[in-house]
Amino acid sequence: MTPTDDFRQELQTLTRRWEQLTAVPDTPRSLMDVIEYSLGSQRKAEVYINRLFAYFLDPDQPHGMDAEFLRAFLDGLPDTCGFEEDTYDLSDVVVDDQVRLTEQVDGNTESSGFVDLSVQVPNEWFLLVELKFSAEDTQTKFYRRDVTHIDGAPKTDYESGAYYLYLHQADRPDANDPEFSNWTWTGFLDAVLTDFIVENAPRYPQRTVVQLYEFADDIRSITGMSEPTDTVDEKVALYLDHYDAITDVTATFEEQWESFTHNWPTRLANRLTAAGHGSIKSESEHHVRFGCRDDAVGDWWFRATSSDWGMLFKHGWWRHTDDLTDVLHDRPDDHNDARIGFHHRLENDRENAIRDRTLTLYFRNMGANDQSFIDAVCERFDERAEAIDAALPGTASRTGNKRNLLSAEYDIVPDEHDDFFAAYVAALERGVCDLIIENPELIAILDGIYIEAIADVYNSDIRMSASK
Structure with missing residues (x-):
């Protein structure tokens, strides 16, 4: 057999095994659950997800995805967000979690708060993201209406656009501020994360791929989503078993x-x-x-x-x-x-x-x-x-x-x-x-x-x- 025939046969085996995958009743515990960032400690779980989310979005972090996950996230934002910035060149983007927002009057800080995620190109545009799993919204009106400075920079310095996103569970109320675009965790998984993993897994370091799967599992765990029909663990194993053929083609x-x-x-x-x-x-x-x-x-x-x-x-x-x-x-x-x-x-x-x-x-x-x-x-x-x-x-x-x-x-x-x-x-x-x-x-x-x-x-x- 030629090398091409060998690869074709291996890929046919991969296809057959993928089609046979079914959900199993018991799956291994996620990293978040093992280290007790689970439903028993909701606030810790939110901090865990927040930091991991910021890590994946930041092109400067060593996950090996450069700006591709960030681009997929921005391109997948709901239409209600009105995001219209160019996402091809994201070399100047700054991603931070727990960013301080302040209301300043005559140089004096009147009030302040911390938004969960900030994605911005300084002096051009910013996207403020508030992540919620259980607590009620108390801050979005302040973030959008009263805040004058983002991490010390005046809002007025951003000439292109200002965007606001409220990412929450499906059964929770929408953001208090009507200018915040509402997006559920289910919507984010369906529109961005799941497809991104499936389409791009062969291109990234194995550790990053596993972390992305864990990220999706942990979001499902915290939000109480039902498990997907196809077991994630078996798909990961399938990917690893056929790594050489997948990588080559x-x-x-x-x-x-x-x-x-x-x-x-x-x-x-x-x-x-x-x-x-x-x-x-x-x-x-x-x-x-x-x-x-x-x-x-x-x-x-x-x-x-x-x-x-x-x-x-x-x-x-x-x-x-x-x-x-x-x-x-x-x-x-x-x-x-x-x-x-x-x-x-x-x-x-x-x-x-x-x-x-x-x-x-x-x-x-x-x-x-x-x-x-x-x-x-x-x-x-x-x-x-x-x-x-x-x-x-x-x-x-x-x-x-x-x-x-x-x-x-x-x-x-x-x-x-x-x-x-x-x-x-x-x-x-x-x-x-x-x-x-x-x-x-x-x-x-x-x-x-x-x-x-x-x-x-x-x-x-x-x-x-x-x-x-």
Whole structure:
């Protein structure tokens, strides 16, 4: 047998054993229970969970997940939280537990308290999280309404956003303050933690994987949730038994995925060229400039400088705000820019692509824009809602979100192509044709929105140059 056949047989064994797993009546005690942070000592249990939660969320801790669990947590927040910050680059995020919040008047502290978790990018945005298992809420109104400083920093220093989350048991009352978004522990497990463990366990250190399973078990124990149908312990054992095969096929896929995050622009441009939609005008390590056959649609940049954000934007939709005649296709050093464009999220939406075989293509009002420009684009976009709806293909719709204004979904069908990645590019090609190449009406509307927003905010008249 070849090595590939050996791996295939072992994976088939893994699949059969996984399908046969059933819940068992007795399971080993969790670490929290062994060290008596259990239901008999509720406050200690809350402190235990709080500190472990902060540890997993903090990219600087040595758990080996970097910012991936934090990103999954932020991307999984309930819609009511209204969280709209970019989560690709989380290098500046600070995560702390038991952070002091104060109400200061004329430099004097009038009152104070400690919020369970704080996630923030200093001077940009913050998320305050209050964790509850048994005690009633007494602090959220103070945290949101009266607090003026977070760990000594004025709230007014945070220019992008302020977000509040109340994480509690399903049978407990909601937060006292209506601005706190309510999320149950069950919702957190279902929306974030369980899927995160299943999808990512092969990629992380064994100790971290075991700790994540323990974390989920302890939350279920404290909150009185019923045990999952599939026993966690047997799944861990199954993972360990087949570690070599899982690691090998995972590493192979990861290598191919990493390569794809850099070469998708060329693959897309070549496919579009072969279909007669235009031609490649220039190409570099991270960028492809593609000239569409219709001058009304113009030239487009396909940009792969990120392992997550796959950018597609028209030449002229990215400009330097200090000189709006300066058309960009990369971020200036001073970050003074204004841009709109389409994108697909390779890392953030990877589970949807691999598991659900679905590609989502977005039109985005970029989060790094000046807030005044973001607002102007949204206002002009809403004014043209009827015309936009008329121009959209059946796969796309307006979202109501201020950042990702449009979204469109396309099936990824590996059986119809050489491999998964070819199928991904084919889905991307369908989206580009629907929304860009074969849709000059939509592009003209978006051109007008960008031009008018620039005029409103920067008092400058610009025009879109014809393809050259």
